[in-house]
Amino acid sequence: MHLYVANDYQELSRRAAQLFIEAVSRKPDSAVVLATGDTPMGMYRVLTEHIRAGKLDTSQLLLFQLDGYLGVSLDDPRSLEGWLVRSVLKPWGIPSDRFVRLPEDATDTDLVCSQYDEAVRRIGGFDLAVLGLGPNGHLGFNEPPAAADAPTRVVSLTPESLKSNARYWGSQEQVPRRSITAGMDVLLQARHILLLVSGERKREILRKTLFGPVTEQVPSSFLQLHPNVTIFADRAALPDEAALSRSS
Numbered sequence: 001m002h003l004y005v006a007n008d009y010q011e012l013s014r015r016a017a018q019l020f021i022e023a024v025s026r027k028p029d030s031a032v033v034l035a036t037g038d039t040p041m042g043m044y045r046v047l048t049e050h051i052r053a054g055k056l057d058t059s060q061l062l063l064f065q066l067d068g069y070l071g072v073s074l075d076d077p078r079s080l081e082g083w084l085v086r087s088v089l090k091p092w093g094i095p096s097d098r099f100v101r102l103p104e105d106a107t108d109t110d111l112v113c114s115q116y117d118e119a120v121r122r123i124g125g126f127d128l129a130v131l132g133l134g135p136n137g138h139l140g141f142n143e144p145p146a147a148a149d150a151p152t153r154v155v156s157l158t159p160e161s162l163k164s165n166a167r168y169w170g171s172q173e174q175v176p177r178r179s180i181t182a183g184m185d186v187l188l189q190a191r192h193i194l195l196l197v198s199g200e201r202k203r204e205i206l207r208k209t210l211f212g213p214v215t216e217q218v219p220s221s222f223l224q225l226h227p228n229v230t231i232f233a234d235r236a237a238l239p240d241e242a243a244l245s246r247s248s
């Protein structure tokens, strides 16, 4: 794992965007799975500026939704697909035929999950996975315990996630109880994983991610076994041990 430490969130967003630009410039038809949550929004805004300035060509990019809440419609403010549409698809000009959804209003969830995994397999796996870090180590909504080969599926949110996600929607009661998430399997098979971590409240889980035992109880710890992970963290999120071994 390569750990890059930024002074603050702005620098983290700029440097992560730079890595994204390099990856997509090398392979313009990249298949990329994108997280929502607060952390990647700064990077997405930087990328929007580049795209609007004509410095990044997204005309061949294929995007995948990482996760969502089950049982919400697209026009529900809590829809993570809606969030992705507003913050990425519209500003980047990505048409719906280059976006693979995880439909939050699905009734046949087994079917849509297997179709998603099949779509990922058909294109030969993700070139890049842009992920945030849940306070309990979830990647997407792969709540602990999550096996490294867990498929795309429906997951019940843990009390910890209900609590931490309340900040997006005002109260815990507003947080849907179930989610739909790209599985650990397809995420860990991505050729390159970019993990963005910001703020003091992520320090303990970043420590476990980097230095703790590899365990299903901390799904992000599986990143230790992946050959190509780049972590951008800001100083506030940096555990003490990482200060001694960081790359930059």
Ligand code: GLP
Pocket (backbone or CB within 6 Å): 035, 036, 037, 038, 039, 040, 066, 067, 131, 132, 133, 134, 135, 139, 140, 141, 161, 165
């Ligand atoms: C949420 C989402 C994840 C996200 C993570 C971190 O629950 N399911 O996809 O990456 O938690 O969110 P944030 O970046 O807002 O801290």
